Amino acid sequence: xxxxxxxxxxxxxxxxxxxxxxxxxxxxxxxxxxxxxxxxxxxxxxxxxxxxxxxxxxxxxxxxxxxxxxxxxxxxxxxxxxxxxxxxxxxxxxxxxxxxxxxxxxxxxxxxxxxxxxxxxxxxxxxxxxxxxxxxxxxxxxxxxxxxxxxxxxxxxxxxxxxxxxxxxxxxxxxxxxxxxxxxxxxxxxxxxxxxxxxxxxxxxx
Numbered sequence: 001x002x003x004x005x006x007x008x009x010x011x012x013x014x015x016x017x018x019x020x021x022x023x024x025x026x027x028x029x030x031x032x033x034x035x036x037x038x039x040x041x042x043x044x045x046x047x048x049x050x051x052x053x054x055x056x057x058x059x060x061x062x063x064x065x066x067x068x069x070x071x072x073x074x075x076x077x078x079x080x081x082x083x084x085x086x087x088x089x090x091x092x093x094x095x096x097x098x099x100x101x102x103x104x105x106x107x108x109x110x111x112x113x114x115x116x117x118x119x120x121x122x123x124x125x126x127x128x129x130x131x132x133x134x135x136x137x138x139x140x141x142x143x144x145x146x147x148x149x150x151x152x153x154x155x156x157x158x159x160x161x162x163x164x165x166x167x168x169x170x171x172x173x174x175x176x177x178x179x180x181x182x183x184x185x186x187x188x189x190x191x192x193x194x195x196x197x198x199x200x201x202x203x204x205x206x
Contacts, residue, residue: 007034
């Protein structure tokens, strides 16, 4: 199995690295891709090297779209050349599963790839669906992830670990997903138990 993760300046580190680690433990190959190969900097300031440009994309079993800073998403969505969005649209025509975590769902939605699909995203961005992408069917409540046909969307940041396990199960079977869960000891038991506040009335991506 080969997973493609298209990244960009301002990408969220855990959206990318957490699932990357899960996929690695599953024995999947992972390609980090960007519009052009070279250094890329996360929203938290970590710079890393991306070895492949979009032109060097291989045939993938899934594309994993990480979220990022709202300004970074606005830049990609508003790009007149539509470089990132067109890459996603082209991949969707041949990749079995298109996935996102956190506000990465906004990139799938902007590419028209969530129209008519149930989906979720980070709780602060839920208003973006009705306000900017009304053809997306927002899943009620705050599910950790939503699997609808050939789309898999995760809620905020850490929920990407849950969705990554789900993708491993879909591609490699339940025993493999369970082994990965054991190998990375993913049995969450947080020391606090806050609840999510209401989502902001306005979409944070302008």
